[in-house]
Amino acid sequence: MSNAVNPNPTEESAGYDPSQVELKWQESWRDLATNTVDVANAPDPFYALMMFPYPSAEGLHVGNLFAFVGNDIYGRFQRLQGHNVFEPLGYDAFGIHSENYALKVQKHPMDLIPQNIANFRRQLERAGLMVDWSHSLSTTDPEYYKWTQWVFLQLLKQGLAYKKQAAVNWCPSCKTVLANEQVIGGACERCDTPVEQRFLSQWFFRISDYAQRLLGNLDTLDWSETTKTAQRNWIGRSEGAELSFVAKRNGEQHSIRVFTTRPDTVFGATYLVLAPEHPLVPSLTGALYKSAVDQYVARSSKQDVVSRKSNTEKTGVFTGAYAINPANGEEIPIWISDYVLMEYGTGAIMAVPGHDERDFEFAKVFGLPIVRVVCAEGEDPSAPLESAFTENERGVIVNSAQFDGMTVATAKREITSMLQAKNAGKSFVNYRLHDWCISRQRYWGPPIPIIYCDEHGAVPVPEKDLPVLLPHVEDFKPDDSGVSPLARHEDWYRVPCPTCGKMARRETDVSDTFLDSAWYFLRYPSVGIDEVPFDSSLTQKWLPVDSYIGGNEHAVLHLLYSRFITMVLHDMGFLTFEEPFTRFRAHGLIIRNGAKMSKSRGNVVVPDHYIEKWGADAFRTYLMFLGPFEEGGDFRDASISGVKRFLDRLWASVNTVVDATNANGSGDPEVMRKLHQTIRKVGEDIPKLSYNTAVAAMMEYMNSLRRGERKPVRAEVESLVQLVSPFAPHIAEELWLRLGHQESVFNSRWPKFDEALAAEEKIDLVIQVNGKTRGKVS
RNA sequence: GCUCGGGUGGCGAAACCGGUAGACGCGAGGGACUUAAAAUCCCUUGGGCCAAAGCCCAUGCGGGUUCGAUCCCCGCCCCGAGCACCA
Helix, strand or coil, rough: CCCCCCCCCCCCCCCHHHHHHHHHHHHHHHHHCCCCCCCCCCCCCCEEECCCCCCCCCCCHHHHHHHHHHHHHHHHHHHHHCEEEEEECCCCCCCHHHHHHHHHHHHCCCCHHHHHHHHHHHHHHCCCCCHHHHCCCCCCCCHHHHHHHHHHHHHHHCCCCHHHHHHHEEECCCCCCCCCCHCCCCEEECCEEECCCCCEEEEEHHHHHHHHHHHHHHHHHHCCHHHHHHHHHHCCCCCCCCEEEEEEECCCEEEEEEEEHHHHHHHCCCCCCCCCCCCCHHHCCCCHEEEEEEEEHHHHHHCCCHHHHHHCCCCEEECCCCCCCCCCEEEEEEEEEECCCCCCCEEEEEEEECCCCHHHHHHHHCCCCCCCCCEEEEECCCCCCCCCCCCCCCCCEECCCCCCCCEHHHHHHHHHHHHHHHCEEEEEEEECCCEEEEEEEECCCCCCCCCEEEEEEEEECHHHHCCCCCCCCCCCCCCCCCCCHHCCHHHHEEEEECCCEEEEECCEECHHHHHHHCHHHHHHCCCCCCCCCCHHHHHHHHHCCCCCCCCECCCCCHHHHHHHHEEEEEECCHHHHCCCCCCEECCEEECCCCCECCCCCCCCCCCCCHHHHHHHHHHHHHHHHCCCCCEEECCCCCCCHHHHHHHHHHHHHHHHHHCCCCCCCCCCCCHHHHHHHHHHHHHHCCCCCHHHHHHHHHHHHHHHHCCCCCCCHHHHHHHHHHHHHHCCCHHHHHHHCCCCCCCCHHCCCCCCHHHHCCCCCCCCEEEECCCCEEEEEC
């Protein structure tokens, strides 16, 4: 006999060989369509959704798998509860990511993406997910993006899509426009290049019209609190007042509107500041000041956003003009400074240096008057301010005529109504949320379905002509002309006007990837239906999504955009609900050596060889055992052996039962009690996504099952197999079969626990003296 | 700066509603089996004092409330995430 023998005996019942078991069951699930749902006829639908991945060339990494497995466990558990669980999975394959990669390796994304998808599919199947592959999709399929274009046309129809010439964030490295939310600290979120300002004509969605609804509905959603907070911050509601200051110049009156959260301090407004881009700047600037103002405006428009926003010292110029403070009739100077942003509020502020740090700093630099209008109790109202007094909780109004002595809260209200009576102000709620710029001057996305005609302007492509196919062009490299590479392809670009038939031009921009992902969950149940984006009865049946799991990196953008699109489609009568995700939980991040996994850091861990070595079941269970699902953790392979040992013991215990001639006894009372406690514990933990403690509980049970020399009986192991099945589906399926069941364990029902049995039988009475434990009586 | 998380053994972590802190796993130490190793199985494992029974200390730091605090309150320190010249 040769020494190079296979360490694993091949005899069926002898040893546990994960890969043999797993491949066998994966094939069986495929053949028997175990994971496929009859979407039209499911009596008890449950939609368990996971955020779809971007199919990168590197393949699925353990961070992705961690999230998918977490969702899979939840889905399988719901199935064992008797629901018809729909767990679809597709690919978010458009976008700058794929395009940049394609450019780098000099291949066409239309060739690359299918390869990547095939690789992902292989990895996902190997991991044993309960995915219904008959309802998969890719955002790059024309039969999908046809409807993405349709969504755009619906927003256009509602007046919620509009085009404007706008200062946009331009990434000089990616050579494209970025949405505000893709600019992180003034730099491109993808390549960290400082972002510049450019003026381009862009398509926007009026998401800011929905700010209040998007904010208000959050209170009704069962979502991770962290995610809701992030959305609230992003929407950024500020309550205050909009005030008007009148300025005169060359006999003309100009009303300058400002937004403030502190109308109570208006008596302390000693000057106004306009953003350099403010439209009134030219008409307010006096002849003497023109060259200084022009210079300043030119300088700030050239400056990139990063350095402008991180300017430490206040800079600015005087316009030569004055305005009247509507509260006290005083003339106050009008300045220009880049610390006032055109994008927020009205692009102009009233400066109250006594009670705003930035205004204080500015006033110090330019020697402008600082007036105190709020005092802490007992303070001298005439004492000069050393710094801005911004605390308003215990402030009292001073130097403000009849409002003196009021609290800040009262003065806010009273002063606003006084100004309103003078027609110089009103209460106003301002939001930080900006309209969503969806134009991208790139190739790899769905073309925006618009045709420009000299006579008829921007004409929507008729719905019957959708999709506007993205042509397969060899030359898709962006340049810095500011127009999409598609503009260089005349045969695609020139097209007759749908209205008059004269030659016209296509819109050459493609839409933002976030639009692709803002409605994909509506499509899954209807995959394969050509006539509509989502069939109304299927949608009625499956949506809103019962459980959505995804990363918190999408807490703001993707989730906000999806909610917005859903609301719009609801308002148009396409949907009966206005919130797409009933329940959302953010999973934690799997990090490696203290850092997020990324190719550039070189710390990406691919699951393939772990699955090969330990098996998908052990790897899945290990990932869940690593730490709390909603917190994630550092990836170490250290304790995977413990999980594997647990599965080995499970295998051995169940096979002992299978091999025994008479294992049908009633079970050891102590063990049975523990079993029922475990059934209860695991059943409580899974819905809470407390997977690590569920695994611990099963391990604990395994320990008590094996105590002593005794052999387990059927009653002691049968439901354990069911408890394990969401985590380790293959081994569970195999053991279930060996226990003599004809049907899949996933067609069985989650075991019930016996209340009385599961209750603690012994009560430990702890004796404490002066709060210190002094012993116990059982 | 503001808003959320979080800080517990050598490590990952558990602890319901204020009631035996450290379940479960890894690692480490010891033992059984073995010619030997691997695998498997058993025991020990927060720190300290003690021959032992037992006692003391311990959940980032300092106070407080309570018969009793990892948990509640006040004041700090550190780590992570988000927002940020947002008026």
